[in-house]
Amino acid sequence: MSGQSNGDFRARVEAYVAQIPSGRVMTYGQLAGLCGSARAARVVGGAAHYGDPGLPWHRVVNAHGGLAAGYPGGRAAHAEHLRAEGVGVSADFYVDIQQLLWQPEALHEC
DNA sequence: CGAGTGACCGCAA
């Protein structure tokens, strides 16, 4: 059937991405883990490419804090968006995940 | 329905 895969997994990923506040970033692996499959980081990337274009995917980076390679426009565009959000992007297109990595649990601390 | 693919991750030489 033409099935519409519920996208149960993807739906949760989009939900988290949509909740990422400006100036913060999340990793694909973390999003996958929060959604139930820590090893489905690739699916998160797929959701970004085939998912809702209205979500701030530019706030999603890899586990190393590097920007996505296949982002529409290139890492340069990705970096520009992050900088517009107030995120400091390194010359090598890397962000300080240690400081900008946002976690849902952080809400508890706040 | 079947097979391929990927905006990843981690490890190895």
Place this chain on the structure above:
DNA sequence: ATTGCGGCCACTC
């Protein structure tokens, strides 16, 4: 430090 490979999961055509 760099490069290459495989594995894993879910989505798309």
